[in-house]
Each structure stands twice: as structure tokens, then as C-alpha cells.
Amino acid sequence: MAKKINADAIRERSRQRYFETGRDKVLKTRIDSLRNNAKAMAKGRRGSQRRSLFVIGETGSGKTTSIKRILALVPEWKTYRDHYGDEVTPLIRIRPPKPCGMKALAMRLLKAIKVPAPPRMTDPELYVFLEEQLRERGVKAIWIDEMQDVLRSNTPKAVQEVQDTLKTLIQIEGWPIHTIYSGVPALATFLQGDRQLARRSYVMRYEPIEYPDDEQWIEKIVQAVVCEDCGMTRADDTLTAVFRERLCRAASGAFGSLVELVQEACFRAADLGRSQVKLSDFTKVYADMVGCARGDNVFVATNWREIVPANALDDIAPPPPKRGRG
CATH class of the missing domain: 1.10.8.60 (Helicase, Ruva Protein; domain 3)
Structure with a gap:
């Protein structure tokens, strides 16, 4: 008698599979560097200037799945309730809206922490408000997936605008936030020609299988x-x-x-x-x-x-x- 095939069960079992490779260990080491730095700075120590991680690889390379899996194991970045009963989300993850400019990115970050964006604010005013809210809401880390979508054009002015924003997020006075950016190779554009941002970042490539x-x-x-x-x-x-x-x-x-x-x-x-x-x-x-x-x-x-x-x-x-x- 032929064996009956349960297609639904096969789908369920197969999709639970995760293939751990050497790059998972490297990625965990990079994220642990951010974690340890955040802990040191929270205790008043000087810490490292490298507070960002860029994970770069082609579509389908497994970046998002790997990052999601490792971040889920970070206890101090898990959502919890404070002594007032309010929900605190130390780690927020977003994908930029399309189309996306710096104002749209700020509004998406505010939405992630459930704060409505005030009307009629200039971009600089909006980012000052965002910085205040990130600090007040206890956000310690930000992961922006498909970060290359923030770049609407490759003009030097557009690239510089993004670079300045990324540096701003990790330089909030009295509240050191650590950031992870993942995306396709176009993401490397943000690190080119900006030595300050490069000095503040780790970079990991997700190389293709050959x-x-x-x-x-x-x-x-x-x-x-x-x-x-x-x-x-x-x-x-x-x-x-x-x-x-x-x-x-x-x-x-x-x-x-x-x-x-x-x-x-x-x-x-x-x-x-x-x-x-x-x-x-x-x-x-x-x-x-x-x-x-x-x-x-x-x-x-x-x-x-x-x-x-x-x-x-x-x-x-x-x-x-x-x-x-x-």
C-alpha cells in the first residue's frame, strides 16, 4: 500500500528548519559587540564609537532571517512592562516606507514606538522630537531592514542627508542607541565617502554560495x-x-x-x-x-x-x- 502524503504536515515541518552556518557565529559576535558596548555605556563607561552594524547581501541571502533569529535571543532587548504597567520596547524593527525620505523615516520610527507625529514640523524639528521620544520610551536598539530603500536618488546631496541622519541616531545626548541596518549591496553607498560613519560602524557581508x-x-x-x-x-x-x-x-x-x-x-x-x-x-x-x-x-x-x-x-x-x- 502506497504511503499517504500529508502535504500540509510537510510544509509545516520544512518551514521550521533553520540552517546554522559559520556566518551566524560571525553575526552573533558583531551583535554581541553592540550589546556589550550598550551595557558599558549604560554603566557610565566611555564605550566604543562603533554603535552601528551594516549587514549587506543580495536578496534571498538569508540576512533578515539570521538577524531576526539572533535578536530574539537578546534578553535585554525584549519587550517588557515597567513598574507603571506600560510596555517598553528596547528594540524596534522597521522597514522604510516606499517612497521614503528622511521625514517619512522619522514618522515610521515614531509609529513603531506608538507616538503620533506632531503636525507641521520641519525635518530638523521632527528629528529632535524623535530623539526625545526614543530616549523617553527606553529604546536601546533600532533595526532597519531594507535600509537601501531610504535612498531615493544617488545624488551626493541625497546620500549625505542619509549619512547625517544615521550619525544623528547614534549620537543622542545622554542616550546611546545602537543600530543595525540590513539590505542589498546598494546599502554600501552610505558608508562610502563618509569616514565618520565608517568609523562608527561594523560591516558584515553575506557572500553568495558558489x-x-x-x-x-x-x-x-x-x-x-x-x-x-x-x-x-x-x-x-x-x-x-x-x-x-x-x-x-x-x-x-x-x-x-x-x-x-x-x-x-x-x-x-x-x-x-x-x-x-x-x-x-x-x-x-x-x-x-x-x-x-x-x-x-x-x-x-x-x-x-x-x-x-x-x-x-x-x-x-x-x-x-x-x-x-x-
């Missing part, structure tokens, strides 16, 4: 998700070195995206009532994710090493507008 250097990790992920988490088996066409290389390319080397691809392939097989995951599952899932033509599918194309997944829709996307003559 084949063949990380082949063992790729195999470990596939085996763990398919066999351990989902209780399924692998077809022969998912056991080859070529398959692992194709999978790495399909994920553009992004750790989180690679895990997601394997999970979704398992979910597809389970939905079809199969307990074995095949290359065809990866082929279909990849096509659904990126919208590529069959001839441009990394898992079946003959020229797959030349395919850039980010360009999957180039054949149907309208051409960019022509620039007028200047």
Missing part, C-alpha cells in the same frame, strides 16, 4: 530538506553534481533562495501525491518563481551556465526609454 566551493553545503541542504524535513526520497536526477550546480545557479547563489527552491520542489511533489522529488519538480518551481521561457530554464536548458535568473523576463519586458539628446 559552486564548486560550497558543493557540500548545497548537498547538505537538499538532503536535509528532502529526506529529514519532508520524509521524502530523491530521484536519481537530483543526485548529480550537475544538478547541484544548476540549483546553485537557479538561486543566484543566494542561501535563502536555494533553501526555498528545495522546499517548494518538495511541496509540489507532495501536492501531486508523490513521495519522491524529481528534477521536473525543480524545473516547474523555478519557472513559476522567475517566469522564464522553457528554453531559459536553468534546470533543462543546454546553455544554462550562461543564464542569469534575474534576466528571466528580458524577452517580454519593454525596452528601456531612450534618453533624449542633451
Whole structure:
């Protein structure tokens, strides 16, 4: 009698998986540096000027998941109630609104601490008010995810405006706040050309997975998700070195995206009532994710090493507008 596949249970088990790597240890060390510095300064010690951490990596690299997991283990940054019964949130996390300027960012931070923004304030006045509220509300740390969205243009003036704001947040008189900024490589723009901000920051890169250097990790992920988490088996066409290389390319080397691809392939097989995951599952899932033509599918194309997944829709996307003559 064939084994009945419980697709819902497979999804639940698989999504509870977290792959801890060496970079988690590095990230924890960086966050611990901020924590220890915050504790020292709270006791009146001078402390380090480095009160910010920039975590930079491509979309799908696993930055957000890693940071969220480590911050959840920081006891002094957990929400609690003071002796008046009021809720205190030492750590606030936001994503910038779109579009976002410095005023919109300040308003989003105020919203995170449940403080309405006063009407008709200039940007400088609003940031003075924000600093006062962060201190009064006991905020010790701020995490801004997708921080690159704050930059509306790459003009020197726009970049300088962001740089000045980031320095302001960690220089509140009598209340040292520590900050974490995560985002794609465009986030590095904020650190370029500003030695003051660079001297006040730690930087961690989330490097992409590469084949063949990380082949063992790729195999470990596939085996763990398919066999351990989902209780399924692998077809022969998912056991080859070529398959692992194709999978790495399909994920553009992004750790989180690679895990997601394997999970979704398992979910597809389970939905079809199969307990074995095949290359065809990866082929279909990849096509659904990126919208590529069959001839441009990394898992079946003959020229797959030349395919850039980010360009999957180039054949149907309208051409960019022509620039007028200047």
C-alpha cells in the first residue's frame, strides 16, 4: 500500500528548519559587540564609537532571517512592562516606507514606538522630537531592514542627508542607541565617502554560495530538506553534481533562495501525491518563481551556465526609454 502524503504536515515541518552556518557565529559576535558596548555605556563607561552594524547581501541571502533569529535571543532587548504597567520596547524593527525620505523615516520610527507625529514640523524639528521620544520610551536598539530603500536618488546631496541622519541616531545626548541596518549591496553607498560613519560602524557581508566551493553545503541542504524535513526520497536526477550546480545557479547563489527552491520542489511533489522529488519538480518551481521561457530554464536548458535568473523576463519586458539628446 502506497504511503499517504500529508502535504500540509510537510510544509509545516520544512518551514521550521533553520540552517546554522559559520556566518551566524560571525553575526552573533558583531551583535554581541553592540550589546556589550550598550551595557558599558549604560554603566557610565566611555564605550566604543562603533554603535552601528551594516549587514549587506543580495536578496534571498538569508540576512533578515539570521538577524531576526539572533535578536530574539537578546534578553535585554525584549519587550517588557515597567513598574507603571506600560510596555517598553528596547528594540524596534522597521522597514522604510516606499517612497521614503528622511521625514517619512522619522514618522515610521515614531509609529513603531506608538507616538503620533506632531503636525507641521520641519525635518530638523521632527528629528529632535524623535530623539526625545526614543530616549523617553527606553529604546536601546533600532533595526532597519531594507535600509537601501531610504535612498531615493544617488545624488551626493541625497546620500549625505542619509549619512547625517544615521550619525544623528547614534549620537543622542545622554542616550546611546545602537543600530543595525540590513539590505542589498546598494546599502554600501552610505558608508562610502563618509569616514565618520565608517568609523562608527561594523560591516558584515553575506557572500553568495558558489559552486564548486560550497558543493557540500548545497548537498547538505537538499538532503536535509528532502529526506529529514519532508520524509521524502530523491530521484536519481537530483543526485548529480550537475544538478547541484544548476540549483546553485537557479538561486543566484543566494542561501535563502536555494533553501526555498528545495522546499517548494518538495511541496509540489507532495501536492501531486508523490513521495519522491524529481528534477521536473525543480524545473516547474523555478519557472513559476522567475517566469522564464522553457528554453531559459536553468534546470533543462543546454546553455544554462550562461543564464542569469534575474534576466528571466528580458524577452517580454519593454525596452528601456531612450534618453533624449542633451
